[in-house]
Amino acid sequence: METLIVNVLLTLMMLAVVVLARTRNLFAVIVLSGLYSFLMATAMVALDAVDVAMTEAAVGAGISTVLLLGALHLCRSEEAKPAHKPWLPLAVTASAGLLLVYGTWDLPAFSDPEAPIHKHVAPRYLADGPRETGVPNVVTAVLASYRGFDTLGETTVVFTAGAGIIALLRRRRRTTADKEAP
């Protein structure tokens, strides 16, 4: 039953992406990408990744959509008609996809409890994490305690991106001011 739910959600996501690729109105594209993010968040709940689902719903479907709409406000909202048929990109992506499918052939099946991913580091975190850190949510324990420096690195990345955005948009204001000054 759980497998069925996950597969139905994945099929809906594939449908959303196909419609998105064929739509030329950018407002519709952004709304569809928000829909896709919410479907992704629901699939994450079905996959037991509740923390990821919350973050995806808030950041992926919320903030990303707001950012895209803000950028759209400053740009034109209709995509130009493509100049030529996309046969070459289609061939490239189809062949790359077939190679990847060939690569999945001997991967462990979905939710196989004997898969290597369940055998090594995770059982130790599940067994000792709550006792060592005092946090019952193992994801929080790993994120904030065991791998706290990773999270620090992540904030550095976000800070760098914010500094880059400020530099880009500030330069604009100064150049317009320069133009007006003389």
Add this chain to the structure above:
Amino acid sequence: MLAHFVDHFDYWAMIFLAMAGLFIVIARGNLIKKLVGLGIFQTSVYLLYVAPGKIVGGTAPIVAEGFRVYSNPLPHVLILTAIVVGVATLALGLALVVRIREAYDSIEEDEILRRDHAPEVTPSRGEGAGGKVVP
């Protein structure tokens, strides 16, 4: 054969989503749509990480009385970081798009390339005229 299909469908769906995102990035000329495609590529990778950690019959990795089977928490931690970094790159990309739009008055890749290759006089003549000048 059917069992193999059901067991590996999540990988194939993820590959389809990744390749659809890559296709949008390559084939579509509009810069905002390219960024949306890049986001689809990114989120498909979240799925590739989280799906193998699932155990049917298990529960979310929050330790409590009465539960013994938990899904794997490690991919969740990695993907939490990836989501935040993904939105940071999206914001930076959109800021670049806004700058490009100001400099070229267009966010279509073909139009931007044409203006780059056109003679020096065309950008100052304003919008619309650039299309008729043969480089």
